[in-house]
Amino acid sequence: xxxxxxxxxxxxxxxxxxxxxxxxxxxxxxxxxxxxxxxxxxxxxxxxxxxxxxxxxxxxxxxxxxxxxxxxxxxxxxxxxxxxxxxxxxxxxxxxxxxxxxxxxxxxxxxxxxxxxxxxxxxxxxxxxxxxxxxxxxxxxxxxxxxxxxxxxxxxxxxxxxxxxxxxxxxxxxxxxxxxxxxxxxxxxxxxxxxxxxxxxxxxxxxxxxxxxxxxxxxxxxxxxxxxxxxxxxxxxxxxxxxxxxxxxxxxxxxxxxxxxxxxxxxxxxxxxx
Amino acid sequence: xxxxxxxxxxxxxxxxxxxxxxxxxxxxxxxxxxxxxxxxxxxxxxxxxxxxxxxxxxxxxxxxxxxxxxxxxxxxxxxxxxxxxxxxxxxxxxxxxxxxxxxxxxxxxxxxxxxxxxxxxxxxxxxxxxxxxxxxxxxxxxxxxxxxxxxxxxxxxxxxxxxxxxxxxxxxxxxxxxxxxxxxxxxxxxxxxxxxxxxxxxxxxxxxxxxxxxxxxxxxxxxxxxxxxxxxxxxxxxxxxxxxxxxxxxxxxxxxxxxxxxxxxxxxxxxxxx
Numbered sequence: 001x002x003x004x005x006x007x008x009x010x011x012x013x014x015x016x017x018x019x020x021x022x023x024x025x026x027x028x029x030x031x032x033x034x035x036x037x038x039x040x041x042x043x044x045x046x047x048x049x050x051x052x053x054x055x056x057x058x059x060x061x062x063x064x065x066x067x068x069x070x071x072x073x074x075x076x077x078x079x080x081x082x083x084x085x086x087x088x089x090x091x092x093x094x095x096x097x098x099x100x101x102x103x104x105x106x107x108x109x110x111x112x113x114x115x116x117x118x119x120x121x122x123x124x125x126x127x128x129x130x131x132x133x134x135x136x137x138x139x140x141x142x143x144x145x146x147x148x149x150x151x152x153x154x155x156x157x158x159x160x161x162x163x164x165x166x167x168x169x170x171x172x173x174x175x176x177x178x179x180x181x182x183x184x185x186x187x188x189x190x191x192x193x194x195x196x197x198x199x200x201x202x203x204x205x206x207x208x209x210x211x212x213x214x215x216x217x218x219x220x221x222x223x224x225x226x227x228x229x230x231x232x233x234x235x236x237x238x239x240x241x242x243x244x245x246x247x248x249x250x251x252x253x254x255x256x257x258x259x260x261x262x263x264x265x266x267x268x269x270x271x272x273x274x
Numbered sequence: 275x276x277x278x279x280x281x282x283x284x285x286x287x288x289x290x291x292x293x294x295x296x297x298x299x300x301x302x303x304x305x306x307x308x309x310x311x312x313x314x315x316x317x318x319x320x321x322x323x324x325x326x327x328x329x330x331x332x333x334x335x336x337x338x339x340x341x342x343x344x345x346x347x348x349x350x351x352x353x354x355x356x357x358x359x360x361x362x363x364x365x366x367x368x369x370x371x372x373x374x375x376x377x378x379x380x381x382x383x384x385x386x387x388x389x390x391x392x393x394x395x396x397x398x399x400x401x402x403x404x405x406x407x408x409x410x411x412x413x414x415x416x417x418x419x420x421x422x423x424x425x426x427x428x429x430x431x432x433x434x435x436x437x438x439x440x441x442x443x444x445x446x447x448x449x450x451x452x453x454x455x456x457x458x459x460x461x462x463x464x465x466x467x468x469x470x471x472x473x474x475x476x477x478x479x480x481x482x483x484x485x486x487x488x489x490x491x492x493x494x495x496x497x498x499x500x501x502x503x504x505x506x507x508x509x510x511x512x513x514x515x516x517x518x519x520x521x522x523x524x525x526x527x528x529x530x531x532x533x534x535x536x537x538x539x540x541x542x543x544x545x546x547x548x
Contacts, residue, residue, distance in 0.1 A: 061488065061522055061543060062340070062488060062489040062543045064338040064340075064381060064489070064491060066336070066338075066365050066381050066383055068357060068358035068360070068363075068365040069358060069360065083342060083369075083376045083379050084342035084343060084375070084376050084377075084379075086342070086343065089342075089488060089545070091340050091342040091376070091379055093367070093379060095357075101358070102357045102358050102365070103358075105357050105358075105365055105367060105381055106381070107338060107340050107379055107380070107381060107489075109340055109488050109489055109543075111488075111521070111522070111545070113520045113521050113522070114520060114521060115520055116518075116520055116521050116546065116547070116548055117479075117518070117548060118517075118518055118519045118520060119478065119517070119518045119519075120516070120517045120518075120519070121443075121444065121445055121514070121515055121516060121517060121518075122516040122517060169395075170395065171395055204393065205391075214335065214336060214363060214383050214385075215336040215338070215381075215383055215491075215493075217338060217489075217491045217541060219489075219522070219524050219541070219543040221517050221519045221522070221524070222519070222520075223520065240395070241395055242394070242395060242396040242528065242536060242539050243392075243393070243394045243395060243396060243495050243536045243539070244390075244391070244392055244393045244394075244395075245392045245393075245394070245495045245496070245536070246387045246388065246389055246390055246392060246496075246497065247385070247387050247388060247390050248335055248385070248387070248493070248495070250493050250495070250539050252526065252539075252541075254516065262516060262517045262519070265516050265517070265524050265526075265541070267491060267493070267526075267539070267541050269335060269336045269383075269493040271363070271385070272390065273390070274390055274391060
């Protein structure tokens with residue numbers, strides 16, 4: 001079973017080799033986007049540098065990744081630096097370099113968690129079961145889309161749809177998603193899934209305009225022990241934009257287990273043209 | 275008029291003096307919290323290090339501040355480093371040191387913005403006018419609260435209220451807020467206002483437990499030119515938590531102009547005990 005996991009495209013794409021004080025990695029054709037790699041796989045690879053680091057304590061609770069420039073296809077270096085280690089929390093700087101230039105910056109907070117009073121305020125969305133929803137076609141879409149089984153219940157991108165002819169009023173998307181082939185969920189795959197939504201502006205508008213995420217933040221609401229209990233189950237993603245204004249729009253997203261556990265909440269700010 | 279602005283407590287608290295490759299600052303009694311300074315003023319001061327930096331271009335669009343340890347009362351050093359400068363965007367690392375140890379880490383993205391197709395999807399909340407709402411009493415609360423005129427329309431902290439006897443089902447707060455004394459809004463005051471909500475867990479529960487923000491992210495939806503048009507008007511803040519789970523809860527927040535312009539969206543992840 002272990003060898004199967006190790007050979008999963010996601011594990012190959014996020015694989016890092018330690019070299020002195022940094023890591024070496026390589027982009028993967030499987031997760032290619034329109035320009036460079038899918039941002040979710042880059043975020044997962046940045047997180048992996050901390051997870052692989054011998055000094056890390058606890059589990060990730062917060063991750064911010066800033067996309068300073070497009071990642072070029074090929075090899076890259078990642079440096080993860082523990083900025084401060086407390087008794088139960090740890091703060092990291094993460095940098096990705098290509099040709100000695102910074103391409104991606106990031107910070108992560110790790111923590112040892114324990115049981116406390118807990119409460120989920122957000123309501124699990126009313127959705128049909130995954131078996132009743134239809135998978136999207138990845139035809140003509142970047143290759144990262146083929147690494148997922150995505151069933152969009154609401155908010156299919158207008159820009160990719162022949163049925164939608166004009167602008168639609170809502171950018172909200174609800175989708176069932178799992179890795180394809182299936183893979184047990186962990187912090188790497190959950191990180192990538194937080195970004196595995198089509199751009200909100202393509203949901204709203206017919207027009208395809210140049211876009212790029214400039215900053216992505218993920219809060220992990222569960223620890224590794226709880227995450228392991230979900231196995232390779234499908235998860236539900238909900239994403240929406242609050243505002244598109246003069247070149248930037250936001251996206252907030254939540255990822256749920258099918259039983260209604262809130263696994264992660266996320267936000268990102270995205271550049272767009274026109 | 276300029277001297278009045280310069281003497282505002284917020285300007286004194288966020289003031290930085292350039293010394294070689296870094297800045298010197300000092301905590302302000304006006305913005306003291308239960309332990310150390312109010313997180314919003316620390317975030318504003320971190321942002322100010324970039325705004326003061328001669329190499330910065332454009333306006334802030336994204337800011338993430340990680341609270342690695344409590345800031346001690348007294349002096350501190352901030353180092354702002356441009357990680358990458360593109361034609362229209364710029365990425366920064368920001369670090370705050372006390373006694374040569376990192377206390378706060380952060381990243382910021384700046385950008386030159388221009389007019390594009392725009393749309394606000396989120397609806398402006400149904401609220402009474404500020405004149406019809408009552409200011410909260412700052413009696414017994416940390417001194418930063420006195421630097422604001424806060425009128426809570428919904429979601430008064432249960433933990434501070436004699437009227438609320440048990441846990442309440444919603445953590446949502448709606449509040450009118452402005453600096454006290456009044457001050458023209460800018461990116462510094464807007465940053466602080468994004469964090470000027472009482473902790474969501476104190477809204478939900480009667481019990482006061484130890485809490486601390488570990489990471490705060492703000493997306494600025496307007497540029498400095500648009501921000502200037504609001505003068506010293508009151509703004510509306512909306513904040514809610516999606517989930518409290520095993521030691522961490524999230525908060526998402528939006529800041530609106532009274533006319534219904536969405537100025538900033540924000541999220542934070544907060545540690546809590548018990």
